[in-house]
Amino acid sequence: MPTTMPPTELDWFDTPRLRRLRTAVLRWYATHGRDLPWRENRDPYRIWISEAMLQQTTVAAVKPYFARFLDRLPTLHDLAQAPEDDVLRLWEGLGYYSRARNLHRAAKEIVTRFNGTFPEDVETLMSLPGVGRYTAGAIASFAYDTRAPIVEANTLRLYSRLLGYRGDPRSKEGQTLLWTFAERILPRDESGAFNHAVMDLGATICRPADPDCPACPLKTSCRAFAEGTQAEIPVKAKRPELTDVIDATVVVSSGDRVLIRRRGPEERWAGLWDFPRVTLEAGGAASDAALHRVAIGTLGDWLKENVGLAGRDWAHLTDIRHGVTRYRIRLLCFTAASAAKPATFADDSGLRWVTLQEIDDVPLSMTGRKLAKAVREHTRERRLFS
Template sequence: MEDIQQFLPEDQQVTVLRRRLKAWFRKHGRSLPWRETRDPYQIWVSEIMLQQTTVKAVVPYFERFLARFPQVEALAAASEEEVLQAWEGLGYYSRGRNLRQAAVEICERFHGEFPKGLDDLQSLPGIGRYTAGAIRSFAFDLPAPIVEANTLRLYCRLLGYDGDPRDRTGERLLWSFAERLQPQRNAGELNQALMELGSQVCTPASPLCDQCPVSSHCRAFADSSQNSIPWKRERPKVTQLVEASVAIRSGETYLVRQRQSDKRWAGMWDFPRFGIADISSRTRMTRQGLKKLSATVRDELVRTLQVEVENLELVTEIRHSVTRYRIRLLCLRCDFTHEMETADSTRSSGGEIAWKTLRELEELPMPRTGRQFENILSGKQS
């Protein structure tokens, strides 16, 4: 294993780094809602929301979520469906489910008080090493090393580390550096400064080195290697998929299904949705193509839901991405005619189904694309 000591700075340099980072942050740090509080509950909610999501997108969700669940007790008392509905649009819905489950455990195991210890924090669902450190330092001002996307990039450049930051050696080095940086006092301010500098100055492309308060201590800057550090893994190949989402109408109601725990968007409600193998992401929806699509959709509805439909029409198409998949979603509307006799046994194996009005759907958690389709059906968006 590579000796990491060669990369780590001396104590005197660490002291200078801390001083310059804090001074820069006091002058340039952004004012964000979760930076105006020491409430561990609010800090925890913000950190979970910020995973896989930009700051700009999180702010309104954060404020609405706290208005609905102002304390950990309120979140613990809520149903999973209520939490998912409040989380709707943020994506990566396991974060919302884990948030609720962790709230239950905080109330049951810790009597509603947030633990301060890293081990106790990491024992809660959805809280890993970084999030535990963020809560401990931001809420309680206690030393706790943090490594996340922005600080990982900053640390690699400061240390001039061009290896894989996510393999065993890289992780050991970066966490060791993060721990060495920790002061005995004002740990929260230092960690906020590190994250802010990584986010706003030490950016992935074209870092603003002329604005960096610690560029004189940056080995990558000295070597002009800041654009090649950190080492980047090859991106996974993008897979193109075509799916159909079908709004089956019966009077004023539509058939929806709650997605099962082993499926994407588990616990959310959605119109029946399934893959379409014989249409590509580029196939034009000509008259012949629509006829072929209609036949495929009818067959799939009989097979999976055992319902017969008529008057199929293509309402819209939605292009979206889920991890490494690029999905072309064909949104169709049709009229329910009748169900086949074996419907109950078939449906019971595929998740709960219900007939809901469009107004009732507003109260159910739906994936973003399902909500887009519902809004189109309701006339809220074209």
Template sequence: MRGTIQNFQHDLLAWFEDEARDLPWRRTKDPYRIYLSEIMLQQTRVDQGLPYYERFLERFPDLKSLADAEEEEVLKQWEGLGYYTRARNLHRTARILMEQYKGNFPDTPEVLQLLPGIGKYTAGAIASIAFNKAAPVLDGNVKRVLARINALKASIDASAVQQQLWAMAGSLLSQKEPGDFNQAMMELGARICTPKTPDCHDCPVQVHCEAYKLGSQEELPMRSVKKTVPHHEVVVAVLCKGEGYLIGKRPSTGFLGGLWEFPGGKLEAGENHQQALIRECREELGIEIEPGGLITVAKHAYTHFKVTLNVFRCRVVKGKPRPNFHTELKWVTRDEFDDYPFPKGNHKFLKLL
């Protein structure tokens, strides 16, 4: 980095004071609301997460209301954001804080990291923003800023480089205003020092940036080669009884835990759609079915894989559905769909039923 740390801090904080976006979690020092914003904005853009944040707080305005709720209600409020482990961990953490910490948040990163779903970054954000503790943060935006101002010629995905970046973040951190400094670094990465075509002309710390001096800002940060994202072909069985549709609740732990879904699963080698539907319904529900017509084909991307959902109407020809995989089965009407939290992929065909 060019120049002194003190000058870097001054230039960044002066810019943040004038240019910071007016966001609801920046108008408070309430650790619950700051915590919620940090968890909600993991893997979620600010513009996308803002209405969910406000809606969530309408239903769960404080730690106690969240702790007192049933998990399914929390998942329903989270519906549409994805990465549902975040919601389950929010709920678990709220209950732990009410039961073991008298409803108070710990104010140190070390203790915060003992809570479900709170890692080093989130702990640093809560401690610095809510409690003014000198704890650094390192998210994707901050990594990019650090890599550029230091012209770091190494993959920021490497574990050794991650440690180096944490050390850089700690050395730059303002001891007097750690919360504002951390938010300013994240704001800079989100709005100015963007992944593509960074706005160096308007950057408040341009004079400190080694990459800008070298003209290498668009080449940085360096990343490891991404692995090919696997794709799965999936069948979905829409089973009807009168006006009811059969849905099942996934186990509370694991992928999409606690959400409701339509029966189905991945095709196995050599299967066609109809064969996969028959096998999945036999394994999941203990019934024999007759596959019917195709309703729709929908594509959906998760973090580590992609799926194509082939949705078929099906008819039960033998047996009574039982929850061999799901924890619970229900027959529900279209009007009742809104009462249950479904994976985002299922929402792509619900309105077609």
């Protein structure tokens, strides 16, 4: 005897409901779609840059970066030919710097593999560094109107509520369901406009908290709204437990110059420049005086071993507190002077002496930029460099 399969979330969307959803989405978008600078045309380069920037970053934060990036590097060839430091400097402050390095690598690859012509299909796009399923689908649908599904933060939330999905949308099961649904609901035509629309609905109407359900054009198609579960869906991601870390960094001066180093490929903020920085063994219960002694000793050892110089006139300048993924970091910031005139570094050493004016053109870590500003302010009160 044939068995009856249990109903699934997808069964909620029969053919008539799917048709109503597509019509309602596109009609709403025609009136309420967001006016965003990367939607001015269908240039795949502009779309690609915006999608890379929007990962883990808000639209408001991205707008000025996008304008500055496109002003300096308006074409794919400009990006491919730019020095990595220039790309990272333009990206500085957006975080997740692997995005910028992947953009740079992928631009070079498009020039060499595809003669500078942007790929159009999802599979080829996904072969580029840093381009995953969502970004490939966004480029293909927005630039070429390819029928390519997308699932990102806003549509993940919207689709979970439309389906009434109570599981974890970030799990393998949840991702399979949402991507299947994202593909099923796409219209045959206007896929780019449809994908823009569902992203805008998620961002402006189907918000994480206090969704504006009465104004939603999809409320009659939404299972969570029908069941009154929109406040509970989607299941919230588990917050990682934070680990307290104490780091120390030093601005070493020699005349009017300070020492900086390029962070290695396995370090946070890889490829950016920073002041010498170490992680301390001392625990958070130690007194400030004890922490400072440990920090100066550890930094001094690092300078001797890696740079071959000794520091003098050590002084604590400030503390910077910041977070990185699951780490809550207290950064102890010091100044010191080089005890002797330092040697010149080789170009590939990852070390440089720069003036505080030259440092403006160097891509620095977020904390490095804050510390450079603090040093400038300090020099207004008393002369730091001699």
